[in-house]
Amino acid sequence: MICAPEHKILPVIYQKDKVKSVKKETVVASLANKLTEIVGAAFEACGLPPELGRVAVSDRQDLAQFQCNGAMAAAKQAKKNPREVAQAVIEVLQSRKEFSKIEIAGPGFINLNVTDEYLAAHLASVAGDARLGVDRTAKAETVILDYGGYNIAKPLHVGHLRSTIIGDAINKIMKTAGHKTISDVHFGDWGTQMGIVISELEIMHPEWPYFDEAFAKEYPKESPVTIADLDRIYPEASKACKENEVRLEKAKAATRALQGGHRGYRALWQHFVDVSVADVKKNLATLNVDFDLWDGEASANPSVKPIVDDLKAKKLAFESDGALVMAVAKNDDNKEMPPLILYKSDGAVMYGTTDLATIFDRMQKYKPAKIIYIVDQRQSLHFEQVFRAARISGAAPNDVELLHTGFGTMNGTDGKPFKTRAGGVMKLEDLISMGVEKARARLAEADLAQDMGAAEREDIAHKVAIAAIKFADLQNNRTADYVFDIDRMTSFEGKTGPYLLYQAVRIKSLLRKAAEQGFKPGKTFILQDADKTLALLLTELPDAFDGALRNYTPHLLCDYAYRLATAFSSFYAACHILSEADEALRASRLALCEITQRQLELVLGLLGIGVPERM
RNA sequence: GCGCCCGUAGCUCAGCUGGAUAGAGCGUUGGUUUCCGAAGCCAAAGGUCGCAGGUUCGAAUCCUGCCGGGCGCGCCA
Structure with missing residues (x-):
């Protein structure tokens, strides 16, 4: 059911990223x-x-x-x-x-x-607080987080990194605040790119049963294509479509037929989805990221027709240049607001339609208070259209917050859109293996690694690489473009993820040694000048958390973690701890070390960064 | 043309609702390990915060205009 629209005067409910939420969501105890x-x-x-x-x-x-x-x-x-x-x-x-x-x-x-x-x-x-002062929100809400947005039949590349790790961090932050979050990977699985691949395969393998209209039996269970095939086929086919009008028409026809329920195409499509999802899961496992929902554009397909029929019945949808559209412009708009296209003139739907239907479905199923999209900033007009359409159609009541938290385009160090030397985009798994390789080499130099087993060494190399990659990206708050620098991404010195791990690991080592010697962290604190700087900083965690939560800005936590790590490192250099003769002072310092370690691990955890025991 | 975003040290970036002397990292230079992990620590050099007005006791921050860059603007996602 769809509520009555109020299309005359539309309130601006959607918010730009910069608009700060006024209400205080947590009772912080900094x-x-x-x-x-x-x-x-x-x-x-x-x-x-x-x-x-x-x-x-x-x-x-x-x-x-x-x-x-x-x-x-x-x-x-x-x-x-x-x-x-x-x-x-x-x-x-x-x-x-x-x-x-x-x-x-x-x-x-x-x-x-x-x-x-x-x-x-x-x-x-x-x-004494398990949460180290970070309180739960007084008003827990159900929040849907839409990020990832990977495409079926296209490989994960470094451009997907931002959405993934920012989304994951926001998810963890909101969860820790006490909200009920639902993360949805929302695959791009229903658009023209599917038709491009299907039509390409039809050209290459017309004998396949998927293309035999008379075929009435069960289609093969095994996918006829691997992810490697898809990685290769899509760019080639896409290029062919750009160069050839007739070829493009084939792709569009295939898209329309797929969406219309063509039995063979749907079976083939399901194979694409299966092999792609498996590949994505493999990639995400290395990033230690997971999703609650593995839906996509196609998941909302059943809702498309009822919604569009309703809009037509209410005279909100109308034909324009052969397409079926709905107007989303307002009288006081200061810019051109194109209508949302529901059905293209060829009868296929685009992602605006599926996004609208997805909002409708999410409201029906989960009744969220907010839906947050962590998607490239360039999509802002699209989301504005979709959000308005959601209000007009009644898919989302006005008290539901629809928010596009955008981020900038990835450029190379030359300031131009990032490309590898070969001219393509770098695959995500290549970036990760480069990081792991560097970490392995660094570990081999270190004396500590001598007594480690191969498995531990691999685990550490992986953790170091992930810390480097995630921190390099997350510490940047720019909503505008950002520079992707492979050397910075896999750097271990200075303001980097591995530096933070190093400090945390050093404390762990210290605490282990303390335990061996029977030293325990104290319950009281003796605060000399060098201790006090660190002690004061340790009281700030709730502020950093609250800021990151309210503004959806994980970089505030990056900043806190880094300040904490440097403060500890200075403290460590300036103060005796285990070697401190004064028992009370030693216990106090051990307690400071312990709180620091717990805070670091908490914050890094929120950023999706795991801390090894040694490195 | 209209709209959005951005312009802070050589490079990459912080700087929250205006506040005291604008901060980091990388890079550069110099120190530092007979003591808990040197992926470290300490220090130095380096900035007319794009430009010009305005509001204010006070502006990198707010307003206006310009300059420069990026992006978007109906049948790709």
Whole structure:
């Protein structure tokens, strides 16, 4: 059933990636957040808006640990002197025991330090929390995540990497926040590329039973083509179609027939799907990525006709230049908004139609509060059309959020669309094996690898390669184009995945040695200067998590993990830990190490990066 | 033509709802292992934040205009 449309005035419900969600989804427990409550209350006590009492980690660590800039904003509103406003606030704060320093600086910054006792108590609560301070959302929702989008009969290439690993990270982040996520790989399995391959095979093998209209028996169970065949056939056939009008017509006819239910084509198509899915699963296994749903465009096919019939009945769909379309433009549009094509003039459907039908199906089956598409930015107009069509048709009620989280085009180091030396696109498995090969070589140099078995060494090489590849990509937030640099992708030094693994592994090694010597991490903290820098950073995890969750930006977690790793590395270089003679200090430092290790592993896990025991 | 995105160090990029001295990595230069993993650590050099206005006590961040680049704009996905 399809609800009555409201096509006159369409609310802009879809959101651009940049639009920030206003509502706070998690109750975070970072130290800055706790302080925000305290300072916010102080603002309120002074008759000022409490939301101006927001406390953040200071960007001048030489001056203070935390800062609040709200006094200046409050002064502006109230037309008062900012330093006087700040003065009133800090007089209220003087009674609080949490602070060891409260100062007004510059035009009206409120600079704050917390007492060691308060910081230590906070750390103890973080250490005692299995989630390390990351709280669950108060409002769990069902969310469908649409990413991957691999094509049947086309090999996975490096261009698929972004959607896959960003989608996977967002999935893990939302799941950890407590949402019920459903990931759908949404294969491209119903468009012209299928007709291209089918028609090519018909030309090559007209004797096959799939092409025999009179054939009434069961088709062979075994696929007549392998994934390697498909990898080769598609580019050739695609080229032929571009060069030859008649050849293209054959492909289109095959597409239409497939969609229309041609028995032999459907049987052949199922073979393509089976061999392609098997290949995709193999690739995803190396990336350690999985999906809940293995649907595709074709999955929505049964819903297409009822939806289109309904639109026709409501006079929302009409013929235009031989095609059946629906208008999605609005009066206040500031750009041309082409109609959504439901049926091409040749009678075949395109991905807009299947995307619309897919939204309808998803609403019926899962009733999600949100559907998020992690797809190339260049698809933004397409999604805008589809989202509008979903509102108009009633497929998605207005309170369901439809969101396109786009990312940029992959370019080479020359700034032009990425191509291999051979001129093609690099296959994903080739990229991964290059990374693994480099990791293997690096491991062979290391003394540590001597006593490892072959299996462990392979496992480590794989983990290092995956960490390198994923981190190199995920740390970049650009919604615009990005540069694909193979050397950077498989680099192990500096701000890289392997660097993060290295720090985590070093801590694990340290903790193992501590256990051997009977040293245990303490429950209390002794915070000398070198310890304090790391300790303060360890209170920030919920902020990083919350930011990544709200804005669908895993790179905020990359940034946190990297800052944590470098902070630990400095701490490690500056402080004695196992060799520390003072037992209490040693236990405190071991506890810092342990929290760091757990946070690193948690964050890396959210990014889809696994940590080995040694490397 | 219309629309979207982008322009920050030699290169690749962070910089969240405007805040104090704009940060990383790579690359360059110099130090660092008789102590827990040197895939490390410490330090130096390197930036008129594309340009010009505007709003503001305060702008890389917000607004306007320009310049430069990428992408999209009905029967591919």
